[in-house]
Structures are given as structure tokens and as C-alpha cells.
Amino acid sequence: MVDVEGYEVREGLYYSKDWMWVKIEDGRARIGVTDYAQKQMREIVFAELPSVGASVRRGEPFGTLESVKAVSDLVSPLSGRVAEVNDRVSERPELINEDPYGEGWLIVVEPTDLEEDIKALMTFEQAVEWYREIAKKS
Amino acid sequence: MARRIIIIGAHAAGCDAAAAARLTDREAEIILLTNERYAGYSRCGLPFVIGGHIKSFQDLIVFPQSYFKMNRLDLRLESNVTNIDTSAKTVEVQYKDGRVEKLQYDSLIIATGARPAMPPIKGREKQGVYVLRTIDDGERIDQAVREAESAVVIGAGLIGLELGVAFVERGLKTTVVELLPQILPAMLDKDVADFVQRELEKNGLRIVTGKSVEEILGSDRVTGVAVAGEQIQADIVVVATGVRGNVELAQKAGVELGETKLIKVNMRMETNIKDVYACGDCAESINLITKRPVICQLGTTAVRQARVAGINAAGGYAVFPGVLGAAVTKLFDLEVGAVGLTEAFAKRVGIETVSMTLSGKTRASYYPGAMPLRIKLIAEKETEKIVGAQIVGGEGVAQRINALSFAILKEMSVKELAKAETCYAPPLSETWDPIILTAQALLRRIK
Numbered sequence: 001m002v003d004v005e006g007y008e009v010r011e012g013l014y015y016s017k018d019w020m021w022v023k024i025e026d027g028r029a030r031i032g033v034t035d036y037a038q039k040q041m042r043e044i045v046f047a048e049l050p051s052v053g054a055s056v057r058r059g060e061p062f063g064t065l066e067s068v069k070a071v072s073d074l075v076s077p078l079s080g081r082v083a084e085v086n087d088r089v090s091e092r093p094e095l096i097n098e099d100p101y102g103e104g105w106l107i108v109v110e111p112t113d114l115e116e117d118i119k120a121l122m123t124f125e126q127a128v129e130w131y132r133e134i135a136k137k138s
Numbered sequence: 139m140a141r142r143i144i145i146i147g148a149h150a151a152g153c154d155a156a157a158a159a160r161l162t163d164r165e166a167e168i169i170l171l172t173n174e175r176y177a178g179y180s181r182c183g184l185p186f187v188i189g190g191h192i193k194s195f196q197d198l199i200v201f202p203q204s205y206f207k208m209n210r211l212d213l214r215l216e217s218n219v220t221n222i223d224t225s226a227k228t229v230e231v232q233y234k235d236g237r238v239e240k241l242q243y244d245s246l247i248i249a250t251g252a253r254p255a256m257p258p259i260k261g262r263e264k265q266g267v268y269v270l271r272t273i274d275d276g277e278r279i280d281q282a283v284r285e286a287e288s289a290v291v292i293g294a295g296l297i298g299l300e301l302g303v304a305f306v307e308r309g310l311k312t313t314v315v316e317l318l319p320q321i322l323p324a325m326l327d328k329d330v331a332d333f334v335q336r337e338l339e340k341n342g343l344r345i346v347t348g349k350s351v352e353e354i355l356g357s358d359r360v361t362g363v364a365v366a367g368e369q370i371q372a373d374i375v376v377v378a379t380g381v382r383g384n385v386e387l388a389q390k391a392g393v394e395l396g397e398t399k400l401i402k403v404n405m406r407m408e409t410n411i412k413d414v415y416a417c418g419d420c421a422e423s424i425n426l427i428t429k430r431p432v433i434c435q436l437g438t439t440a441v442r443q444a445r446v447a448g449i450n451a452a453g454g455y456a457v458f459p460g461v462l463g464a465a466v467t468k469l470f471d472l473e474v475g476a477v478g479l480t481e482a483f484a485k486r487v488g489i490e491t492v493s494m495t496l497s498g499k500t501r502a503s504y505y506p507g508a509m510p511l512r513i514k515l516i517a518e519k520e521t522e523k524i525v526g527a528q529i530v531g532g533e534g535v536a537q538r539i540n541a542l543s544f545a546i547l548k549e550m551s552v553k554e555l556a557k558a559e560t561c562y563a564p565p566l567s568e569t570w571d572p573i574i575l576t577a578q579a580l581l582r583r584i585k
Contacts, residue, residue, distance in 0.1 A: 019208065040204050064164065069157045071164060072208045137203055 002128055005135035008035040010101050014118060015127035018059075018075035021101065022121060027114065029078055032105040033065065033096060036131055041067040044093045049074075049106060054082045056109060058117050063106070065096065074106065078117035084108035141166040143451050144229055144241060146219050146387070147249030148177035150440040151418025151447075153201045155247045158448030158456075160209050166452055169212045169241065171219055171231055176273050177201065182437050184276040185297065188283065189304030195273045195280075222246065222391035224411045245413050245451035248388050248401065249444065252381035252419035252435060259292070259377070261354030267375045270301060279376065283308050286373035290314075290363050292351050294321035296467050298378035299338070303469045305374075306343050313370050315363070317379075319348040325465055325476045329495065330514055330528045334474055337530075341470040346370075381435060383420040396431045398422045405457040407447035415451050417443035424460040426547065427479055427525050428487050434461040464543045466536045473535035477543045478526035481516055490519040491526075494580035498572025500534045502564035509533055513576045515542075517552045522584060524550055527573075538573055556581050 002009050009015075014022040019037035023030040038044065046066035056062040061073040062082075086105050089095050096104035111117060122130055143159050145152045148170040156168050170177065178201025186192050206213040216234040223230075228240045254269035256262060268279050279301075283289075289305045291298045294316035305312040314321070320331040321338075335345050349366040354375055356362070362371040383400045385393075394410040396402035400422040407415045418440040425432040439461050449456040466475035484491045493516045501508040509532025516526035527542040529535045545555055555577035562569050 036204075037208065040202070040208060066161065069154075070205065070209050071160050073164075073210070134204060 004128055004131045007039060007131055007135060008101070009124065009128050009131055011124050013101070013124060014077070014121040015124075015130070016075070016077035016121055017130070018077070019072075020075065020077045022077050024114070027111075028083060029080070029109045029111050029114065030105050031077060031107050031109060033074070033100055035100050036134070037072070038097050038100045038104070041065060041070050041072060043067055044096045047089050047093045047096065047106070049085050049090060050082050052082055052085055056080060056082060058120065065093070076109070077121055078109060078111050079113060080109040080111040082107050083110045141244045141453065142242060143168045143245045143247065144243040145170045145247040145249055146229070147251055147418065148172035148174070148213060149179065149181065149249075149251060149418075150437050151249035151251070151444040152247070153178045154441040154444035155249055155417055155448035155451070156211050157209065158445040159452040160211065162449045162452035162454040167212070168210070169214065170206075171214050171217045171229070173216060173218045174272060175216060177213055177215060178205070179273060180437070181271065184270055184273070185300035185304045187276060188280050188301065189307045195276050198273070219387060222387060224391050224393075224414060227413070245415065247447050247451050248393070248409070248414065248416040248420060249418045250384040250387060250420045252383045254377065255380045255382050256377060257379055259351055259354055261356070261360070262377065264354055264356050264360045265358055266356070266360035266373060267354060267377065269377050270297060271381070279374070282374050283310065286310055288312070288371050289374040289376070290370055290372040291376045291378055292363075293378035293380065294345065294347065295324065295378060295380060296322065296465070298376075299469055300467060301376055301378060302343050303338070306341065310374070313344040313346060313372070315349060315351050315365055316345070316347045317350045321345060321347060322474070325480070326474070326528050327480045327482055327514065330512070330530060333512060334469070334472065334530055337472050338469055381419060383435075385420050388416065388420070396422045398431050398433045400433060402431070406450045407443055407458055408450065415447040417447040426460040426462055428489070430487070432461065432463075434463050436463065436465055438464065462543055462546055464539055466539055471532060472530060473533065474530050475535045475539035476526070476528045477539050478524070478546045479516065480526060480528070484516070484525065489525070491516050492519055492580065492584055493517070494576055494583055496572060496576040496579050498575060499568055500532055501566060502568055505564045511535070511572050513538075513572050515552070515573070515576045515580050517580060517584070522551045522553065524552060524555060542573060552577050552580050552584065
């Protein structure tokens with residue numbers, strides 16, 4: 001874990017420029033929003049997530065997060081089929097604020113082209129650099 | 139096809155309108171146009187940066203760049219809207235690089251704000267004369283303070299006094315000059331204002347009321363001001379005599395102004411032209427007590443109006459109920475708040491009132507650190523409903539003003555307030571809260 005200007009970035013994850021993280025687990029991908037994203041949104045009050053079995057496509061929204069003042073699309077970092085949905089965050093969206101990389105995960109996807117999709121993501125080191133730039137600008 | 143919402147202005151009103159529009163319509167294309175270099179910052183925080191309570195002007199940015207990105211809001215800085223064509227439903231915008239573009243809209247939100255009023259005082263063009271509205275203004279004043287020893291602020295409204303206090307806190311010999319016979323004339327009655335004035339003077343701020351600045355002195359650079367035969371030395375002069383709504387662009391496009399000379403809107407914040415909305419400092423409000431249009435250029439009014447405008451512009455339904463003008467500030471260690479009508483304003487509009495002023499403590503009187511609290515409660519004579527309150531004290535003013543704001547909104551009578559329940563613990567309050575005691579005292583006076 002690294003603190004980048006007050007925002008946590010974790011090792012062992014891939015990152016998209018749409019504020020998502022991806023954790024590869026036995027060929028499946030667990031997906032959530034980054035610490036930076038949840039801090040920018042502040043208290044998240046509603047999470048709209050897809051159902052198990054739904055298809056997601058890289059670069060396209062699969063759901064939304066709503067906070068008091070903001071609505072953010074959840075943009076899928078890879079393509080595939082939704083294998084698991086974190087129902088707990090639908091009931092308690094504050095989990096995303098409390099533990100964005102842990103209990104606040106959103107969905108698990110069975111990717112159709114993991115190898116290709118991963119090339120478009122940032123590694124941990126690249127993400128640290130990218131978030132540093134972003135944090136400085138804001 | 140996705141709806142396109144164009145918002146002119148990107149501060150309190152513009153940004154909150156955009157947020158509400160996005161919450162209402164996830165697909166809409168939302169474009170914010172502002173002629174400023176920075177968007178989404180708190181103007182109300184500017185005097186407190188100058189006073190040294192907030193580290194930097196950048197800290198005032200409440201909507202950072204990433205917010206616009208994450209909510210898919212197309213923010214265009216330094217973009218000047220030069221014309222609105224309400225029949226073609228287009229706005230003409232000139233970008234920083236000089237490029238001119240016509241943008242089609244489905245809904246338009248005018249949140250053009252206001253600009254500082256500049257009375258025709260002789261010498262106002264001199265170097266060292268400032269106004270405070272933008273971060274750029276704030277930075278200029280902050281820079282000037284570093285090399286100054288004395289300052290004069292013209293106008294004793296909220297901004298004028300907050301700035302006067304900031305100058306004293308920065309070590310400047312400071313005088314505030316007010317044309318009217320009292321400070322905070324839009325917020326307080328003279329009795330309460332005089333009390334506040336004495337407290338401010340004890341802290342080293344000089345205040346001159348009932349006199350006008352005849353001339354700003356100096357050759358190129360300001361050296362002082364002339365006030366009723368006296369020359370007051372000043373390296374900095376700030377004009378803080380209120381703001382004027384930026385309504386010219388709207389007016390030119392056929393948008394109707396109300397009797398307050400601000401943009402006239404209905405309950406949904408829609409102007410006389412369909413699909414054109416207005417909110418913030420450029421739009422008028424309805425006073426909930428007098429039921430008449432009123433100028434209420436506060437941050438809270440701006441965001442509450444903006445939310446309604448944003449929802450309606452995005453195809454939803456929301457109404458704005460009106461305003462009571464709840465306002466609060468902190469001057470040195472003194473909290474000053476007010477809501478509803480002052481007695482002076484009520485008299486001007488023909489409403490007869492009864493009032494009571496009482497002093498109390500903010501904590502149990504035996505608890506260390508208990509501070510004085512002074513409460514003025516105003517009721518309408520015939521119905522005995524509460525119509526106004528003014529509170530001055532060391533702590534707990536804001537939340538008491540809020541409580542009384544709700545009481546006025548629900549048309550509570552003095553009798554009902556006298557019987558209302560409050561919470562109590564020695565470190566935080568008295569068994570009888572001063573607002574209840576004041577209501578009881580007012581009730582006796584009525585009987």
C-alpha cells in the first residue's frame with residue numbers, strides 16, 4: 001500500500017483511468033473503485049450494480065454510484081460475464097467508502113479476453129504515477 | 139438523442155445545478171461555461187483566507203477537476219457567453235483562444251452570478267483600490283496586505299466586516315466606513331448592530347457609521363480616504379458596498395426581470411421563456427413571510443435554487459419554496475446570525491411587530507467557559523407568529539438560528555416556541571435554552 005497525496009494505492013492490482021481497480025484471482029477479475037474515487041465522491045448513498053450473468057464490455061458502464069452530490073458511471077475495465085455481485089454494498093454502500101479495496105468490492109467478472117484487456121490497464125507503479133499527477137492537479 | 143443542458147456559470151449555483159441535473163438525467167450532455175480561470179470554489183471563504191484561517195485560496199475549490207470528469211460534466215473555463223438566442227435555442231460562446239461557437243441547447247440554466255457594485259466615489263480608479271469577488275481579487279488583496287500598514291473598507295455588510303476583521307488579524311490598522319447609520323443593515327436591527335459594533339471596536343477594528351467616503355486620496359496610489367472632513371490613512375482601500383446581479387445577457391435575450399431587477403422566476407426556477415432557468419445571485423426569490431420578491435444573494439439560496447433548476451432542466455420535477463434569509467458569520471470570536479425579517483424591514487413593508495431581547499449563557503452558568511448569548515426575537519403583532527430572530531454570541535449561534543429558521547418556516551407562534559423542548563447538558567447548554575426564555579419573555583410582553 002502506498003499513500004499518494006492522501007490517497008491509497010495498493011500493490012498487486014491493475015488500474016483503469018476510469019478510477020477502477022482490478023484484482024486477478026485464478027483467471028477471474030474482481031473489480032472495485034479506488035480510494036481516490038470514493039474520496040472524491042464522498043459518502044456514497046446508492047450503488048446500482050448488474051445481475052449475475054450480465055455481460056460487461058471494456059470501456060462501457062456496468063452500473064452507477066450515487067453520492068449526495070455526484071453520480072458516477074462504473075466503467076468496466078474489461079469484457080466478460082458477471083460471475084459474482086457484492087450484494088452487501090447494495091445494502092450498505094458506505095462499505096465502498098470504508099474499505100474500497102476490500103469489503104467494498106463491486107463485481108467479479110469472468111473475462112473473455114483477459115490478456116488483451118490487461119494491456120490497456122495500468123500496473124501498480126504506473127497507477128501511483130498517474131494518481132500523483134491527478135492529485136496535484138486537483 | 140441525449141438532452142443537452144447548458145449552464146452559464148460554474149460556481150455555487152452553476153455547479154450545484156449541474157450536480158442535480160446529472161442525478162436526474164444520467165444520459166444528458168451537460169456543459170458548464172464560465173469566464174473565470176477557476177470553477178467551483180467558495181467565494182464565501184475568500185475573507186477567511188486573507189485573515190489567515192485557511193491556508194491557501196486553492197483550498198477553497200470544492201469541485202475539483204476530477205469531480206467534473208467523474209460526473210461527465212463538460213466544464214469549459216475562460217469561455218465567455220456573448221449571446222443567447224432563445225428562439226433558435228442557442229448560446230454563442232467565445233473561447234480563450236478567440237474561437238467563437240454556437241451551441242444548441244435543450245435546457246439553459248443562467249447562473250451568471252453578480253459583480254461588486256462600484257459607487258461613483260472620486261478616486262476609485264487609483265492603484266490600491268480593490269473589490270473582493272474572485273480568487274484573483276483575493277490574491278491581489280492578499281499580496282497588497284503584505285506591504286501595507288493600514289486599510290479602509292467601504293461598506294459594513296457581511297463581506298466588508300469579514301474583510302475588515304481579516305485586515306486587523308493581519309496586523310493592519312483598519313477602518314470600516316458605512317454610509318448608513320449602522321453596520322450589517324440588511325441583517326440586523328440597529329440595537330443589535332450597535333452591540334456588535336462595540337464588540338468589534340473592542341477588538342481593534344475602527345468603525346465609522348452614518349458617513350460617506352467623499353474621496354479616495356493619493357496621486358496614482360491610494361494614501362487614504364476623506365470622510366466627513368477627516369482624512370483616514372490607508373495603503374489599501376476595498377469597496378464592499380454590495381453586489382449587482384449579472385442580468386444583462388439574459389435581459390438582452392428577452393428574459394424578464396422582476397421588481398428587484400433580478401431575473402424573475404417561477405417556483406420551478408423557470409424564467410418567462412420556456413426551457414430557460416435561472417438561479418443564484420442573478421435570480422430573485424420570494425420571501426416566505428412577506429410573499430413578495432426579494433433579493434437574497436446568499437450561498438445557501440444559490441445552491442437551493444440551483445438544485446431545483448438543475449432537476450427541472452433535466453426533465454424532473456422540483457419546486458423552490460422561497461427564502462427566509464438565514465445568515466451567519468464569525469467576526470473575531472463573535473458569532474452573529476439572523477433569520478427572517480428585521481423590525482426595520484418589517485416596518486418598511488407595513489408589518490407591525492413585537493420584539494424582545496434577552497441575554498443568556500451558552501452553557502450552564504456554573505460550567506467553565508460559558509459564554510454570553512444575546513437573542514432578539516421578533517413576532518408579527520396580530521398572529522403572534524415568529525417572523526425574525528437575531529443572535530449574537532460566543533458559540534452556538536448558527537444552530538440556534540437554524541432552529542428558529544425551522545420555527546418560522548412552520549409558522550410557529552411565540553406561545554408554541556415558549557413551550558418547545560430543547561436538549562440539555564451542563565457543558566453544552568442551559569436547562570432553559572435562551573431561545574425558549576426569550577420566547578417566554580416575549581409572551582409576557584404581548585400579554
